[in-house]
Amino acid sequence: MxxxxxxxxxxxxxxxxxxxxxxxxxxxxxxxxxxxxxxxxxxxxxxxxxxxxxxxxxxxxxxxxxxxxxxxxxxQDKPREGRPHLLSESDLAVLEQLVEKYPHQLPVLHAKFQEQTGNVVSQDTLRRALKKRL
CATH class of the missing domain: 1.10.10 (Arc Repressor Mutant, subunit A)
Structure with missing residues:
Protein backbone atom coordinates (compact mmCIF):
# COMPACT_ATOMS: atom_id res chain seq x y z
CA MET A 1 0.00 0.00 0.00
CA GLN A 76 3.11 23.82 22.25
CA ASP A 77 2.39 21.46 25.14
CA LYS A 78 -1.15 21.88 26.41
CA PRO A 79 -1.79 22.40 30.13
CA ARG A 80 -2.58 19.20 31.98
CA GLU A 81 -4.53 18.56 35.11
CA GLY A 82 -2.14 16.19 36.85
CA ARG A 83 -2.94 13.89 39.70
CA PRO A 84 -5.69 15.00 42.10
CA HIS A 85 -4.62 16.08 45.56
CA LEU A 86 -4.79 13.38 48.23
CA LEU A 87 -5.77 15.86 50.93
CA SER A 88 -8.82 18.09 50.76
CA GLU A 89 -8.99 21.56 52.31
CA SER A 90 -10.82 20.12 55.32
CA ASP A 91 -8.09 17.47 55.71
CA LEU A 92 -5.47 20.21 55.67
CA ALA A 93 -7.39 22.18 58.31
CA VAL A 94 -7.47 19.08 60.55
CA LEU A 95 -3.75 18.59 59.92
CA GLU A 96 -2.98 22.17 60.97
CA GLN A 97 -4.96 21.73 64.21
CA LEU A 98 -3.11 18.50 64.97
CA VAL A 99 0.26 20.15 64.37
CA GLU A 100 -0.57 22.67 67.08
CA LYS A 101 -1.33 19.82 69.53
CA TYR A 102 1.51 17.49 68.46
CA PRO A 103 4.40 19.56 67.08
CA HIS A 104 7.53 17.62 66.11
CA GLN A 105 5.71 14.29 66.57
CA LEU A 106 5.04 13.07 63.06
CA PRO A 107 4.20 9.44 63.98
CA VAL A 108 1.62 10.59 66.53
CA LEU A 109 0.32 13.25 64.13
CA HIS A 110 0.02 10.60 61.41
CA ALA A 111 -1.99 8.24 63.62
CA LYS A 112 -4.30 10.98 64.93
CA PHE A 113 -4.84 12.34 61.40
CA GLN A 114 -5.91 8.94 60.07
CA GLU A 115 -8.10 8.37 63.12
CA GLN A 116 -9.92 11.71 62.75
CA THR A 117 -10.28 11.87 58.97
CA GLY A 118 -10.34 8.20 57.94
CA ASN A 119 -7.95 9.23 55.15
CA VAL A 120 -5.07 6.75 54.88
CA VAL A 121 -1.95 8.49 53.61
CA SER A 122 1.76 8.07 54.26
CA GLN A 123 3.81 10.10 56.70
CA ASP A 124 5.71 11.46 53.71
CA THR A 125 2.47 12.79 52.23
CA LEU A 126 1.70 14.58 55.50
CA ARG A 127 5.24 15.95 55.67
CA ARG A 128 5.01 17.32 52.12
CA ALA A 129 1.58 18.85 52.82
CA LEU A 130 2.92 20.52 55.94
CA LYS A 131 5.97 21.90 54.14
CA LYS A 132 3.77 23.29 51.41
CA ARG A 133 1.12 24.67 53.75
CA LEU A 134 3.12 26.05 56.68
Whole structure:
Protein backbone atom coordinates (compact mmCIF):
# COMPACT_ATOMS: atom_id res chain seq x y z
CA MET A 1 0.00 0.00 0.00
CA UNK A 2 1.56 3.30 -1.03
CA UNK A 3 1.08 6.33 1.15
CA UNK A 4 0.38 9.78 -0.18
CA UNK A 5 3.32 12.13 0.28
CA UNK A 6 2.56 15.05 2.53
CA UNK A 7 4.55 18.27 2.68
CA UNK A 8 3.90 21.63 4.29
CA UNK A 9 4.68 24.87 2.54
CA UNK A 10 6.04 27.62 4.78
CA UNK A 11 6.18 31.35 4.29
CA UNK A 12 9.43 33.13 5.25
CA UNK A 13 7.74 34.35 8.49
CA UNK A 14 6.65 30.82 9.38
CA UNK A 15 10.16 29.54 8.69
CA UNK A 16 11.59 32.23 10.98
CA UNK A 17 9.12 31.35 13.75
CA UNK A 18 9.88 27.63 13.47
CA UNK A 19 13.65 28.23 13.35
CA UNK A 20 13.42 30.30 16.54
CA UNK A 21 11.35 27.60 18.23
CA UNK A 22 13.81 24.93 17.05
CA UNK A 23 16.90 26.81 18.20
CA UNK A 24 15.66 28.63 21.29
CA UNK A 25 12.48 26.84 22.37
CA UNK A 26 12.19 26.49 26.12
CA UNK A 27 11.05 22.88 26.00
CA UNK A 28 12.64 19.99 24.15
CA UNK A 29 9.26 18.80 22.87
CA UNK A 30 8.64 22.11 21.09
CA UNK A 31 12.13 22.05 19.56
CA UNK A 32 11.57 18.51 18.22
CA UNK A 33 8.17 19.40 16.75
CA UNK A 34 9.50 22.55 15.09
CA UNK A 35 12.42 20.55 13.69
CA UNK A 36 10.00 18.01 12.21
CA UNK A 37 7.98 20.72 10.46
CA UNK A 38 11.14 22.32 9.07
CA UNK A 39 12.41 18.97 7.80
CA UNK A 40 9.09 18.29 6.11
CA UNK A 41 9.17 21.71 4.46
CA UNK A 42 12.63 20.87 3.10
CA UNK A 43 11.27 17.75 1.42
CA UNK A 44 11.78 15.00 3.99
CA UNK A 45 8.97 12.44 4.12
CA UNK A 46 7.16 11.50 7.28
CA UNK A 47 9.06 8.20 7.41
CA UNK A 48 12.40 9.99 7.08
CA UNK A 49 11.47 12.43 9.83
CA UNK A 50 10.36 9.52 12.00
CA UNK A 51 13.79 7.94 11.60
CA UNK A 52 15.69 11.20 12.18
CA UNK A 53 13.79 12.25 15.29
CA UNK A 54 13.07 8.79 16.64
CA UNK A 55 9.31 8.91 17.08
CA UNK A 56 6.39 7.00 15.60
CA UNK A 57 5.06 7.85 12.17
CA UNK A 58 1.67 8.77 13.64
CA UNK A 59 3.38 11.26 15.94
CA UNK A 60 4.99 13.11 13.03
CA UNK A 61 1.68 13.11 11.17
CA UNK A 62 -0.07 14.54 14.24
CA UNK A 63 2.54 17.32 14.50
CA UNK A 64 2.00 18.25 10.86
CA UNK A 65 -1.78 18.37 11.40
CA UNK A 66 -1.39 20.49 14.53
CA UNK A 67 0.89 22.89 12.67
CA UNK A 68 -1.57 23.20 9.78
CA UNK A 69 -4.52 23.75 12.11
CA UNK A 70 -3.03 26.05 14.76
CA UNK A 71 0.44 27.14 13.72
CA UNK A 72 3.10 27.38 16.42
CA UNK A 73 0.44 27.19 19.14
CA UNK A 74 -0.45 23.71 17.92
CA UNK A 75 3.10 22.57 18.64
CA GLN A 76 3.11 23.82 22.25
CA ASP A 77 2.39 21.46 25.14
CA LYS A 78 -1.15 21.88 26.41
CA PRO A 79 -1.79 22.40 30.13
CA ARG A 80 -2.58 19.20 31.98
CA GLU A 81 -4.53 18.56 35.11
CA GLY A 82 -2.14 16.19 36.85
CA ARG A 83 -2.94 13.89 39.70
CA PRO A 84 -5.69 15.00 42.10
CA HIS A 85 -4.62 16.08 45.56
CA LEU A 86 -4.79 13.38 48.23
CA LEU A 87 -5.77 15.86 50.93
CA SER A 88 -8.82 18.09 50.76
CA GLU A 89 -8.99 21.56 52.31
CA SER A 90 -10.82 20.12 55.32
CA ASP A 91 -8.09 17.47 55.71
CA LEU A 92 -5.47 20.21 55.67
CA ALA A 93 -7.39 22.18 58.31
CA VAL A 94 -7.47 19.08 60.55
CA LEU A 95 -3.75 18.59 59.92
CA GLU A 96 -2.98 22.17 60.97
CA GLN A 97 -4.96 21.73 64.21
CA LEU A 98 -3.11 18.50 64.97
CA VAL A 99 0.26 20.15 64.37
CA GLU A 100 -0.57 22.67 67.08
CA LYS A 101 -1.33 19.82 69.53
CA TYR A 102 1.51 17.49 68.46
CA PRO A 103 4.40 19.56 67.08
CA HIS A 104 7.53 17.62 66.11
CA GLN A 105 5.71 14.29 66.57
CA LEU A 106 5.04 13.07 63.06
CA PRO A 107 4.20 9.44 63.98
CA VAL A 108 1.62 10.59 66.53
CA LEU A 109 0.32 13.25 64.13
CA HIS A 110 0.02 10.60 61.41
CA ALA A 111 -1.99 8.24 63.62
CA LYS A 112 -4.30 10.98 64.93
CA PHE A 113 -4.84 12.34 61.40
CA GLN A 114 -5.91 8.94 60.07
CA GLU A 115 -8.10 8.37 63.12
CA GLN A 116 -9.92 11.71 62.75
CA THR A 117 -10.28 11.87 58.97
CA GLY A 118 -10.34 8.20 57.94
CA ASN A 119 -7.95 9.23 55.15
CA VAL A 120 -5.07 6.75 54.88
CA VAL A 121 -1.95 8.49 53.61
CA SER A 122 1.76 8.07 54.26
CA GLN A 123 3.81 10.10 56.70
CA ASP A 124 5.71 11.46 53.71
CA THR A 125 2.47 12.79 52.23
CA LEU A 126 1.70 14.58 55.50
CA ARG A 127 5.24 15.95 55.67
CA ARG A 128 5.01 17.32 52.12
CA ALA A 129 1.58 18.85 52.82
CA LEU A 130 2.92 20.52 55.94
CA LYS A 131 5.97 21.90 54.14
CA LYS A 132 3.77 23.29 51.41
CA ARG A 133 1.12 24.67 53.75
CA LEU A 134 3.12 26.05 56.68
Missing amino acids: SRRLRFVSLTPDQQRILNEAYQYGEKRALRRRAHAILLNHKGHTINQIRDIIGVRRDTVSTWLSQWEAEGIEGL
